[in-house]
Amino acid sequence: MYQLQGKYRMWAKSANFEYKLPGDVAARKKEAEQAQRTLDASLVEKKLAKKVVPYSDRLFKTAAIQWLIATDQVCHLDF
Numbered sequence: 001m002y003q004l005q006g007k008y009r010m011w012a013k014s015a016n017f018e019y020k021l022p023g024d025v026a027a028r029k030k031e032a033e034q035a036q037r038t039l040d041a042s043l044v045e046k047k048l049a050k051k052v053v054p055y056s057d058r059l060f061k062t063a064a065i066q067w068l069i070a071t072d073q074v075c076h077l078d079f
Contacts, residue, residue: 005021012019019025 008021009019011017018028
């Protein structure tokens with residue numbers, strides 16, 4: 001039996017084929033689970049500082065004009 005596994009592994013390696021023997025599949029699954037746990041442990045939620053953007057009619061108008069120019073929608077502006 002072990003001789004057949006050796007031949008299979010040699011063939012799979014030469015054919016660039018992923019081993020499909022039950023032990024190999026279980027080992028890959030275990031490695032993937034460990035990698036996921038490592039990734040999950042390294043994730044940290046970042047708290048973003050709340051930044052209040054000041055509002056004024058003048059700032060809104062300026063932003064609107066910049067947006068119209070950037071999107072090439074300037075046809076006729078009445079001020």
